Amino acid sequence: MKFVDEVEIRAEAGDGGSGVVSFRREKYVPDGGPDGGDGGDGGSVYLQADENLNTLIDYQFERFHRAERGTNGQSRNCTGKKGEDLVVKVPVGTRITDVDTQEALGDLTQHGQKIVVAKGGFHGLGNARFKSSTNRAPRQKTLGTPGEVRNLKLELMLLADVGLLGLPNAGKSTFIRSVSAAKPKVADYPFTTLIPNLGVVRPEANKSFVIADIPGLIEGASDGAGLGIRFLKHLERCRVLLHVIDVMPVDGSNPVDNAFAIINELHQYSPKLAEKPRWLVFNKIDLLPEDEAQALCEQIAQELGEEENVYRISAVNKLNTQPLIHDIMALLDSMPKEKFEEIEDEEVEFKWDTYHQKATKNDDDDWDDWDEDDYDVEVVYER
Ligand SMILES: Nc1nc2c(ncn2[C@@H]2O[C@H](COP(=O)(O)OP(=O)(O)OP(=O)(O)O)[C@@H](O)[C@H]2O)c(=O)[nH]1
Structure with a gap:
């Protein structure tokens, strides 16, 4: 028997910050090289089991969970700041499924256990990264990648x-x-x-x-x-x-x-x-x-x-x-908390009471040709 607490939430990881194009400009340094920094990675969304919680009810009121995006890179080779991760606390025993793909992402069975449910985007590269012997003034950069977004079903017995x-x-x-x-x-x-x-x-x-x-x-x-x-x-x-x-x-x-x-x-x-x-x-x-x-x-x-x-x-x-x-x-x-273990269902005893053979079969008959219509099978089960 199960009572199931079930909620759907949306986890949105932060996008990665983009790299920038920038060149060193200083007095008396005419052709300063590229100094555009990389962006910062986006923050990820984690779910973490917490023994102090015992239902998922709070998430019926709070569906969206967003981690911070990474900031863009800056000149002077400054890297963007990494977006802060978001840790969403759920009760021990919570099962997590991706609603769109039906993929089971895991069960959180121990206090403190943590899994990533939406990965932050990767940072983009600044133009300083593209400098080479043949290209001393690159104008290339890359954008940060988008953070993962997932619709999740959380279930708890x-x-x-x-x-x-x-x-x-x-x-x-x-x-x-x-x-x-x-x-x-x-x-x-x-x-x-x-x-x-x-x-x-x-x-x-x-x-x-x-x-x-x-x-x-x-x-x-x-x-x-x-x-x-x-x-x-x-x-x-x-x-x-x-x-x-x-x-x-x-x-x-x-x-x-x-x-x-x-x-x-x-x-x-x-x-x-x-x-x-x-x-x-x-x-x-x-x-x-x-x-x-x-x-x-x-x-x-x-x-x-x-x-x-x-x-x-x-x-x-x-x-x-x-x-x-x-x-x-x-x-x-x-009071001390009881741990949930599913109570085993009452056993239903199957009793194969009557098993009549309709056709008489010889021992050397080919049993692969067994045809259930040849038998009159009655199943009786008692509680
Ligand atoms: N005046 C008054 N009526 C109430 C109160 N609580 C319940 N009732 C009424 O009492 C009747 C029975 O209430 P239920 O809540 O259905 O009772 P129950 O114990 O769940 O009954 P079962 O479902 O038959 O087990 C209903 O008509 C309710 O409106 C109350 O505080 N005051």
Whole structure:
């Protein structure tokens, strides 16, 4: 299972500076020779892995990355200045592909690893370079070459940092929509149409985390069918759970009973997930006057035996959501980072159950003439 963060950027290296034509002119030196200097090389664009980043989201807002061009040469044999390189930081695990040629340029798998994605142009030559015994006053020079320009696709496998729990209708999707800055792509879902809701939350520039709904926790996913187990394996690596509780369920049910139902299900479903830090998020507090909402949430939290890390929000109105996401970011920053390793897909066992031979073949038949129509092959696979 993969959550893929994907962005396209454009990397433009600097052009090389051109060489110049110039001659030495000094008093009392009548025929000063050529002194036109070379240009400077253009700067290149590099991508470098940085373990402090964990999504590519910043590059959705910042697509163009240009390195400096080299300056032209000058008289008195002065060489132009080399254009400054540009180093673009990306998270460890980023895969880079050239969009136009589909060429894979590489994977950045270690902190600090750096690759050049657009090479700076080469400098042009000044006329001093063309001086020879036969041509003492050359008027030749060359131009700098253009810097490389590439459209790049950056892809990153994401881990969900935060898992959302809650009954249907508690407001999980609304919450993800209201706090997220982008939606990563969900790839690889061959067996299901049940797509988890995902969002990248970006409390400030260069800081982000991934939040994921836990779909089907209640509706029988514990039988292990399809997505349930695979998704759960992925989520077992999230670092905090948010338990979203509807303070005013439309069906008139009791929020405490509802919360206990989720907690029980969680323990049954995945003891590993049940051990994660779990914060209570009371949602839809806009439906009640403030003091009533506060009293009700305190009472429910008390009945659940959870006094710490309790939040009251209205996902629809984005009320109090900012302090919550800042606290999550602070918690995640304080925890050690998990490295991404792709979780192996559940094995599908192929069982060749029936293999009927229709035609009778003699041992001396030529097996190269094997024709699959001669056989009635049935494949049964069991999960
Ligand atoms: N008044 C109010 N309504 C809300 C709030 N948050 C969500 N809702 C409403 O509650 C309903 C359910 O919200 P969803 O976000 O779809 O809930 P969900 O938990 O994702 O539900 P499932 O997708 O069924 O799991 C929608 O009609 C929302 O508009 C809120 O803060 N205040």
